[in-house]
Structures are given as structure tokens and as C-alpha cells.
Amino acid sequence: MHLHKYEKWWLIFGVGTLITFLLILGYGAFYLGTHPQSHGITIDPQEIEAEESFKPENLGLTKVDEGQYVLNVVASAFNYDLGTDEEGKPVKHIQIPKGSTVLVQAVTPDVIHGFNIAGTNANMMVEPGFISSMEVTLNKAGEYTLLCNEYCGSGHHMMFATVEVTE
Amino acid sequence: MMKKKTLPNSSSQEPNLKGTIISVSIVGFIIVASWFAVFGLFLSR
Amino acid sequence: MAIEKLLKYEQDSRFPLTLSKSESRLYMSFISFAFIALFVGGLMGLLQVLVRSGYYTLPAGIDYYQVLTVHGVVLGLVLTTYFIIGFQYTLMGKTVGISDTQYRVAWLGFWVMTLGTVMAAITILYGKASVLYTFYAPLQAHPAFYIGLALVIIGSWIACFVNWRQLYVWKKKHPGEKSPLLAFMVVINMIMWFIATLGVAASVLLQFIPWSLGYAATIDVLLSRTLFWYFGHPLVYFWLLPAYMAWYAIIPKIIGGKIFSDSLARLSFVLFLFFSIPVGLHHQLTEPGVQTTWKFVQIILTFMVVVPSLMTAFSMFATFEISGRRKGFGGLFGWFVHLPWKDVRFLAPFVGMLAFIPGGAGGLINASYQLNSVIHNTIWVTGHFHLTVATTVILTFFGITYWLVPHLTGRKLTPSVNRLGIIQTIFWAIGMTIMSAAMHIQGLLGGPRRSSFSEYNGSEQVAEWGAYQVAQAIGGTILFIGIVLMIYIFIKLAFFSPKGNEEFPIAEEEKDAEPTPMWLEKWKLWVAITIALILFAYTIPIMDIIQHAPPGSAPFAWPIGNN
Ligand code: HEM
Ligand SMILES: [Cu+2]
Numbered sequence: 112m113h114l115h116k117y118e119k120w121w122l123i124f125g126v127g128t129l130i131t132f133l134l135i136l137g138y139g140a141f142y143l144g145t146h147p148q149s150h151g152i153t154i155d156p157q158e159i160e161a162e163e164s165f166k167p168e169n170l171g172l173t174k175v176d177e178g179q180y181v182l183n184v185v186a187s188a189f190n191y192d193l194g195t196d197e198e199g200k201p202v203k204h205i206q207i208p209k210g211s212t213v214l215v216q217a218v219t220p221d222v223i224h225g226f227n228i229a230g231t232n233a234n235m236m237v238e239p240g241f242i243s244s245m246e247v248t249l250n251k252a253g254e255y256t257l258l259c260n261e262y263c264g265s266g267h268h269m270m271f272a273t274v275e276v277t278e
Numbered sequence: 279m280m281k282k283k284t285l286p287n288s289s290s291q292e293p294n295l296k297g298t299i300i301s302v303s304i305v306g307f308i309i310v311a312s313w314f315a316v317f318g319l320f321l322s323r
Numbered sequence: 324m325a326i327e328k329l330l331k332y333e334q335d336s337r338f339p340l341t342l343s344k345s346e347s348r349l350y351m352s353f354i355s356f357a358f359i360a361l362f363v364g365g366l367m368g369l370l371q372v373l374v375r376s377g378y379y380t381l382p383a384g385i386d387y388y389q390v391l392t393v394h395g396v397v398l399g400l401v402l403t404t405y406f407i408i409g410f411q412y413t414l415m416g417k418t419v420g421i422s423d424t425q426y427r428v429a430w431l432g433f434w435v436m437t438l439g440t441v442m443a444a445i446t447i448l449y450g451k452a453s454v455l456y457t458f459y460a461p462l463q464a465h466p467a468f469y470i471g472l473a474l475v476i477i478g479s480w481i482a483c484f485v486n487w488r489q490l491y492v493w494k495k496k497h498p499g500e501k502s503p504l505l506a507f508m509v510v511i512n513m514i515m516w517f518i519a520t521l522g523v524a525a526s527v528l529l530q531f532i533p534w535s536l537g538y539a540a541t542i543d544v545l546l547s548r549t550l551f552w553y554f555g556h557p558l559v560y561f562w563l564l565p566a567y568m569a570w571y572a573i574i575p576k577i578i579g580g581k582i583f584s585d586s587l588a589r590l591s592f593v594l595f596l597f598f599s600i601p602v603g604l605h606h607q608l609t610e611p612g613v614q615t616t617w618k619f620v621q622i623i624l625t626f627m628v629v630v631p632s633l634m635t636a637f638s639m640f641a642t643f644e645i646s647g648r649r650k651g652f653g654g655l656f657g658w659f660v661h662l663p664w665k666d667v668r669f670l671a672p673f674v675g676m677l678a679f680i681p682g683g684a685g686g687l688i689n690a691s692y693q694l695n696s697v698i699h700n701t702i703w704v705t706g707h708f709h710l711t712v713a714t715t716v717i718l719t720f721f722g723i724t725y726w727l728v729p730h731l732t733g734r735k736l737t738p739s740v741n742r743l744g745i746i747q748t749i750f751w752a753i754g755m756t757i758m759s760a761a762m763h764i765q766g767l768l769g770g771p772r773r774s775s776f777s778e779y780n781g782s783e784q785v786a787e788w789g790a791y792q793v794a795q796a797i798g799g800t801i802l803f804i805g806i807v808l809m810i811y812i813f814i815k816l817a818f819f820s821p822k823g824n825e826e827f828p829i830a831e832e833e834k835d836a837e838p839t840p841m842w843l844e845k846w847k848l849w850v851a852i853t854i855a856l857i858l859f860a861y862t863i864p865i866m867d868i869i870q871h872a873p874p875g876s877a878p879f880a881w882p883i884g885n886n
Contacts, residue, residue, distance in 0.1 A: 268774040
């Protein structure tokens with residue numbers, strides 16, 4: 112099979128580019144450890160409270176150390192449960208100091224949801240049966256919208272909260 | 279017929295595809311540029 | 324019918340056959356169905372962009388997601404499948420012929436698919452299946468929806484069997500000859516489709532139907548998603564390959580050129596067969612239950628499937644350049660200036676090709692592992708596939724329609740319809756540029772897909788998305804005008820154009836082209852490699868998913884209002 116000289120050039124360039132992309136991604140993944148979330152820890156979707164992190168009193172943002180937080184979330188149609196404040200009202204607004212690392216852990220007792228702090232890399236699927244988790248560092252101050260970006264039913268677009276990254 | 283039209287100094291009997299190689303280079307540039315743009319966005323977030 | 328035609332068939336394997344009246348009716352049935360779908364789905368698209376602009380609410384309490392389900396199912400699944408099967412039948416009829424039995428079985432396939440489509444459509448219209456075209460468990464639709472989908476798949480398998488048989492019979496009659504290029508391509512596409520749909524069929528038949536009927540209490544959500552995406556990625560190549568068929572083997576004729584390289588065209592199709600299927604995990608990158616290593620392995624395979632598209636890009640430009648130069652248009656780009664811009668049969672697919680440049684670049688970004696978290700489930704993705712499927716593929720299909728429909732109905736493509744077609748193409752190009760660009764940008768800013776209008780928390784960030792949603796409404800409205808124009812053109816070509824003989828353009832090879840090597844016809848080897856790659860890419864992930872499965876999910880019907 113005959114290839115034109117220029118087609119050879121083009122394919123060498125193209126394949127070289129693809130390999131370069133893969134090397135960059137592979138370096139990020141396997142050397143620096145930046146993967147999209149996937150650790151495959153399972154949970155019984157009907158008994159999420161059996162897991163310590165998802166007991167009602169443990170939901171929401173908890174400071175574990177200087178600049179280190181854990182954010183436990185229960186996503187259900189059509190709400191993010193981030194725990195309650197002192198007055199017993201549901202939390203819909205959380206504040207995180209800029210630059211701190213947050214371990215996000217999310218589960219669902221019902222259908223598939225999304226977990227996206229819009230405009231950041233904190234983007235996960237939340238599926239019944241699995242604990243979704245990833246560590247994020249929010250470096251830019253501002254008000255972000257935490258929203259559901261996987262269709263979960265008629266109120267899907269009403270599922271949100273606010274994440275404020277403070278100076 | 280096709281084989282008569284060759285590059286002036288090309289040794290093989292190949293059609294002149296200068297325009298083609300320029301066109302696909304533009305395509306390649308768009309691919310690389312947009313990939314690195316989003317890669318930069320990923321790193322900056 | 325076909326026996327007689329095969330006798331007329333000359334030694335030259337590229338000599339096209341004629342299509343009989345009854346054959347034409349079969350092919351037109353598929354294509355007409357596709358255009359009905361285009362109109363219905365386009366109307367839904369218009370409603371979506373209007374709702375999302377924030378200035379319009381749906382009347383009579385219609386649910387946005389019901390509208391979106393119709394849009395996705397009718398355009399993504401029905402329009403594409405019907406048009407493709409119809410078009411591919413015409414290619415087979417033209418190059419290898421169809422026997423009476425094959426013809427009857429083909430009709431059976433049409434009716435099975437149509438029964439399934441009607442069942443699914445009724446369920447959706449009754450609001451019992453607002454699950455979107457991906458029908459992710461544990462959202463639960465009425466069983467009739469899943470049964471309808473199963474019938475559509477089974478009906479499409481009948482088309483696979485017929486197409487394979489058509490080529491098989493031809494090859495028996497022409498021992499030692501290479502199969503006609505277009506027949507080769509159709510059969511590759513149908514092999515890919517068959518292997519891919521086995522996944523979704525398994526999921527629908529073994530998981531969804533028993534579960535929705537109440538025979539199974541729970542469903543393995545991750546397994547169902549993995550089987551869906553095992554099918555979902557080759558699905559997009561099933562859409563794309565018929566467009567490539569037209570690019571490789573029909574467009575050269577329209578522009579007065581020859582096929583650039585018969586063997587490279589075949590090779591790229593074989594590569595598509597290999598690498599289209601073992602890549603579905605790239606749709607599941609942000610999921611918790613899939614191992615990272617296997618995600619990355621499938622990313623590598625995904626990058627491999629870019630290679631045949633790179634080959635195609637080169638072939639297209641080369642075809643244009645060679646035929647332009649042959650006509651005497653010199654200089655670096657003289658050939659480009661002199662392409663037949665005023666011939667809609669060329670212009671529409673050409674705009675489709677252009678759209679594939681940003682479309683392909685975007686696809687590479689989507690598949691780039693970590694980068695996926697920048698865009699996953701944002702409206703960027705919607706912008707992306709409105710370039711690839713709703714522009715590249717659809718405009719090529721429109722480009723085919725301009726000559727195929729009059730060819731089938733014994734009419735002519737008149738200059739006035741040609742002019743209207745050019746206007747249609749321009750509308751599509753402008754509308755899609757606006758809509759898709761706005762979607763891409765809004766997606767990078769974090770705006771979600773599959774979402775009705777919402778102010779969310781009323782933050783500045785969300786307010787910023789508003790302008791882009793308005794832009795999408797403007798682009799979408801222009802697109803809808805394009806759809807109305809296209810429907811008008813279709814009706815005109817099918818029923819009202821003057822009688823005549825419209826050419827079915829099939830390009831030929833150069834007289835002195837290098838002969839195509841016979842190893843390209845090693846069908847069994849191609850299928851074996853395809854299966855081996857699938858087993859490699861999927862065995863361990865799927866075993867892992869099954870072995871480490873969490874307790875299954877009970878059905879949830881209320882979130883979609885199916886109670
Ligand atoms: C008038 C022309 C069109 C308009 C205005 C339009 C608009 C839209 C919009 C706004 C969405 C996203 C809605 C959302 O995510 O909430 C969408 C989704 C979609 N569109 Fe289109 N579209 C048009 C034509 C097409 C065509 C021709 C096709 C296919 C051939 C197509 C296939 C799809 C698919 C598969 C989805 C995904 C549905 C889902 O996410 O479930 N569209 N369209
Ligand atoms: Cu949700």
C-alpha cells in the first residue's frame with residue numbers, strides 16, 4: 112500500500128502529537144497521581160448512614176487540621192444534604208479558606224447524581240453503591256455554585272448549594 | 279495522467295499535494311492549540 | 324429482481340446497478356422516517372433553547388426533560404439509524420444488488436424497528452419515560468420503553484444480516500475479486516454496529532426489562548452504565564462512518580475527481596472497526612467504581628481511533644487538490660478556490676467536514692483523562708456533539724439527500740432547490756456556529772448540560788451563563804429555520820420536483836491506481852482482532868465490576884414523574 116510522502120509526514124506528526132498528549136496525561140496520572148476519582152469503595156445505598164462519614168451529624172464541612180477539611184455530602188433527588196447549622200436549618204452555603212485542601216466524599220441513597228463545583232476541577236459522578244471522593248484545592252477566592260450535572264429527574268436543575276472560597 | 283503532474287524536484291512520481299500538507303498542518307495546529315488551552319485551564323483550576 | 328440484475332453486471336466491479344421501483348420504495352421508507360424524526364426532534368430542540376434562555380416556559384405543564392428525552396431519542400437514535408440503514412441499503416443495492424428474499428427480510432427489519440420506535444414514542448409522550456436517551460438506571464421508565472428500544476435494536480440487526488448476506492452472495496458470484504468499496508464500508512459499519520449493540524441489548528434484555536417488569540428487585544447500576552457505554556461510543560462511529568463513505572467514495576465524483584486511494588479508505592475503515600468499541604470507558608472517567616488503570620488503557624485505545632480520522636482528513640484535502648490541479652487550477656490553493664461551491668451536493672458535506680475540525684479537537688480534549696473533569700457533563704459536551712453529529716454527520720446526510728431522494732423517486736434536483744439547499748446549509752452553519760460556540764464557552768465556565776433553566780443560587784457566576792444561553796437560543800432558532808427549510812426541500816424532492824433521472828454519484832479509482840491488496844478482505848481476521856481488543860479492554864473491568872458490586876438499586880420511578 113502506497114503512502115504519499117506528505118501523508119507520511121502528516122501521520123508521523125499526528126501520531127507524535129497523540130503520543131505527546133498521552134505522555135503528559137500519563138505523567139500527571141501515574142507520576143503525580145492526578146486521576147479522575149475512582150477508588151471503588153462500595154456502600155449499601157439503602158444504608159448510607161451505616162457509614163460513619165454519612166451519619167447526619169457528620170455531614171457538611173469539617174476542619175480536620177490547619178488548611179485541611181473534609182466535606183461529606185449526601186446527594187438525593189433533588190437536594191444536597193450538607194448537614195444543619197446551630198439552629199437546625201439545612202446548610203446551603205459553605206465557606207472554605209483559599210488554598211486549603213478539601214477531601215470531598217459524596218454518596219446517594221437514590222439515583223445517579225453529579226457533583227460539580229462549577230468552574231473548578233471538582234467534578235464527579237455520584238452513583239448508588241459507591242462512595243465518590245476526591246481531594247480538591249480551591250485556589251481562587253469567590254462564590255462558586257455546587258450543582259448537580261447528571262440528570263436525576265424533574266427537579267435536577269433545582270439541586271445546588273454555594274461554596275464560598277474566602278481570602 | 280495523475281502521475282505526470284509531479285513536484286519539480288521530487289524523485290517519485292507523486293501528485294503535487296503542497297496545498298494538502300499546508301491544510302492539514304492548519305488542522306493539526308488547531309488541535310494542538312485547543313488541547314493546550316484546555317490543559318492550561320485544567321492546571322490553573 | 325436481483326438475479327437478472329447480476330446478469331447485467333459487467334466485469335468492471337465498479338459498474339453501478341440500477342435500483343428497481345420497489346427497492347426504491349423500501350429505501351425511501353427509511354429515509355422518510357428519518358425526516359419525520361428530524362422535524363419532531365428539531366421542534367423539541369427549539370423549545371429547549373427557548374426554555375434555557377429564561378424567557379419562555381413550556382405550556383400545559385410539559386416537563387423540560389420530557390422534551391429533552393424526545394429530542395435525544397428521536398434525533399440521536401431514530402433519525403440517525405433510519406437514515407443510515409436506508410442510505411446503506413441504497414449503496415448495497417447499487418454496488419452488489421439485493422435478492423427478492425433479502426428485500427423481503429429488509430422490510431421485516433423496517434417494521435420491527437418501526438414497531439419499537441412507536442412503542443417507545445408513545446411511552447415517552449405519556450410521560451412514562453422521561454429518562455433521556457441514555458436511560459440511566461435506577462431511574463425507571465415504563466417497561467414498554469425498554470421493550471421498544473430492544474425492538475429497534477433487533478430490527479437494526481436484521482439490516483446487518485441482510486447487508487452481510489448481500490455482500491456474501493456477490494462475493495460468491497465474483498470469486499477472487501475485491502468487494503466494491505462502498506459495500507466493503509457498509510459491511511464494516513454493520514459488523515461494528517452488531518458487536519456494539521450486543522452490549523446495550525444485553526443490558527436492556529437481561530437487566531432493564533426484568534427489573535422494570537418487577538421480576539428483578541434490583542439492578543446493578545454500574546454494570547448497566549458500562550454496557551451502555553460499550554455501545555455508546557461505537558454508536559457515534561456508526562453515525563460517522565456513513566458520512567465518511569460519502570466523503571471517500573461519492574464526493575470525489577461530485578467534484579469531478581477520482582478516489583484518492585481505495586486501499587487507504589479501506590484501511591481506515593478497518594481501523595475504525597478495531598478501535599471504535601474498546602473505548603467506552605472514556606465516557607465513564609469521573610465514575611467512582613471503575614479502576615484507573617483500565618480507564619487509562621481505554622484512553623490510549625481512544626487516541627488510536629483518531630488515526631483513521633487523520634488519514635481521512637488528508638485524503639479529503641488530497642482529493643480536492645488533485646482534482647483541482649487536474650482541471651488546471653494551479654498555485655498553492657487554486658484548487659480550493661475552484662471547488663464547486665455552488666453545488667449543494669458538495670457544499671453541505673464540505674461544511675460538515677469543516678465542523679469536524681473543532682469537533683475532533685474537542686473530542687480529543689474530552690477523552691484526555693484528567694482534562695475530562697474540566698468539561699464532563701457541562702454544556703461543552705452538548706456543543707461538541709452538535710458539531711460532530713448534528714453538523715458533520717447531518718450536513719453530510721443532507722448533502723446525500725439532495726441527489727439520493729430524487730434518484731429514488733425518479734425526479735431531478737432543480738437549480739432552485741439547489742439554491743435553497745445552499746441557503747439551508749448557510750443557515751445551519753451560522754446557527755450552529757453561534758449555538759455550539761456559546762455552549763462550549765458556557766461549559767468551560769461550568770454550566771451544566773441536561774438542565775432546564777435555573778438561576779441556581781443566584782450568584783454572579785450563574786448570572787454570567789445567562790448571556791450564553793440567550794446566544795444558544797438565537798443560534799438554535801436559526802437552526803430551526805434550517806430544519807424547516809430542509810423539510811420543505813425533502814418534500815419537494817420526494818413529491819414535486821420535475822420527473823427525470825438524477826445521478827447516483829459513485830466515484831471511481833484512477834485508471835492506473837495501484838491495485839488494492841487482497842489482504843484487506845480478510846474479514847475473519849478483522850473480526851477476530853476486534854473481538855480480541857474488546858476482550859482485552861473490557862474483561863478485567865467488567866469482572867471487577869461484577870465481583871465487587873455493591874448491593875443493587877431498587878427502581879426509582881417518581882423522580883421522572885412515572886407513577
Ligand atoms: C434545531 C436544531 C437543534 C437545536 C436547537 C438543538 C438544541 C439542543 C440543546 C439545547 C440540547 C441540550 C439540552 C440540555 O442539555 O439541557 C440538545 C441536546 C441534544 N441534541 Fe440537539 N439541537 C438541535 C439539533 C440536533 C440534531 C440534528 C441532533 C442529532 C442528529 C441533535 C442531537 C442531540 C442530542 C443527542 C442531545 C442530547 C440529549 C441529552 O443530553 O439527553 N440535536 N440539543
Ligand atoms: Cu441530582
